[in-house]
Amino acid sequence: MRFGITLLTDLPWAEARPRWSAVEEMGFDHAWTYDHLVWGGLPDAPWTSSTPVLGAAAQVTSRIGLGTLVASPNFRHPYLLFRDAQALEDLSDGRFLLGVGTGGNLDAEVLGDAPLSVGERVERFQELVRLLLDLRDGDHVTSRGRWFSTAGARTLPPLRRTPLLVAANGPRSLRFAAAVGDGWVTTGGPADTVDEWFSGLATAVATYDEALTAAGRGPCPRYLLTDAAPQLGGAGRFALTSPEFFAELAGRAAELGFTDLITHWPRPESPYEGSVDVLERVAADVLPALQA
Numbered sequence: 001m002r003f004g005i006t007l008l009t010d011l012p013w014a015e016a017r018p019r020w021s022a023v024e025e026m027g028f029d030h031a032w033t034y035d036h037l038v039w040g041g042l043p044d045a046p047w048t049s050s051t052p053v054l055g056a057a058a059q060v061t062s063r064i065g066l067g068t069l070v071a072s073p074n075f076r077h078p079y080l081l082f083r084d085a086q087a088l089e090d091l092s093d094g095r096f097l098l099g100v101g102t103g104g105n106l107d108a109e110v111l112g113d114a115p116l117s118v119g120e121r122v123e124r125f126q127e128l129v130r131l132l133l134d135l136r137d138g139d140h141v142t143s144r145g146r147w148f149s150t151a152g153a154r155t156l157p158p159l160r161r162t163p164l165l166v167a168a169n170g171p172r173s174l175r176f177a178a179a180v181g182d183g184w185v186t187t188g189g190p191a192d193t194v195d196e197w198f199s200g201l202a203t204a205v206a207t208y209d210e211a212l213t214a215a216g217r218g219p220c221p222r223y224l225l226t227d228a229a230p231q232l233g234g235a236g237r238f239a240l241t242s243p244e245f246f247a248e249l250a251g252r253a254a255e256l257g258f259t260d261l262i263t264h265w266p267r268p269e270s271p272y273e274g275s276v277d278v279l280e281r282v283a284a285d286v287l288p289a290l291q292a
Contacts, residue, residue, distance in 0.1 A: 072103025101167030
């Protein structure tokens with residue numbers, strides 16, 4: 001199993017840089033950040049764009065994957081996102097991981113867009129993904145969609161080393177992720193207890209597996225982002241509450257077939273309130289045992 005850390009973009013680079021380097025030094029496999037204009041978890045905090053931060057992170061790391069959790073169509077045109085991915089693939093020497101998802105409405109609202117229904121957001125997201133795939137596979141791409149269009153879009157240099165990781169929780173999105181994605185990302189569904197959360201994840205895994213089989217596809221990487229569900233993100237249930245709790249989550253996720261587990265760099269207050277000491281203990285003691 002592989003392990004990753006998500007770092008928010010609310011800190012100046014001078015403060016954030018040591019953290020990105022530390023993720024690699026501590027033995028984690030990948031590091032991520034959110035892709036937002038404004039994040040609902042810290043709506044009044046300083047915030048910077050994800051792609052320049054990931055480009056900078058690529059210069060202070062050499063081994064770990066670097067990714068978005070997740071880029072969305074709220075403010076990303078697929079052609080611009082494709083061009084950013086090309087740059088990050090080059091800057092990271094092939095370590096970029098392109099996580100994409102439907103996104104919420106906050107980023108769109110700050111741009112003055114009308115709120116969309118869940119169905120419309122899913123439709124728009126699937127159109128974004130299909131156009132990204134067309135851009136990856138072709139050149140001079142012309143496409144006319146409800147949400148996005150291109151006219152003879154050039155695509156050089158080829159994007160060959162960047163996996164497209166599709167976020168999905170519900171059945172419709174899980175089937176889509178299985179049909180088109182190079183990997184699956186999930187936060188799980190709403191639940192009141194850890195056991196309920198894992199029960200929901202088990203159902204999602206079964207749906208995803210069935211969809212992979214129906215699409216004639218083999219196994220794909222599966223990324224589980226902890227701390228998003230209420231029972232994990234609430235008081236005392238952050239994945240890094242203790243090394244023991246982290247190990248429990250990792251073990252149960254592995255039993256369900258997840259290949260990758262991602263938590264967050266601890267913060268001094270909510271969200272993701274925790275201790276860097278616990279993170280360091282997980283890196284020193286838990287990861288070697290889990291990766292053995």
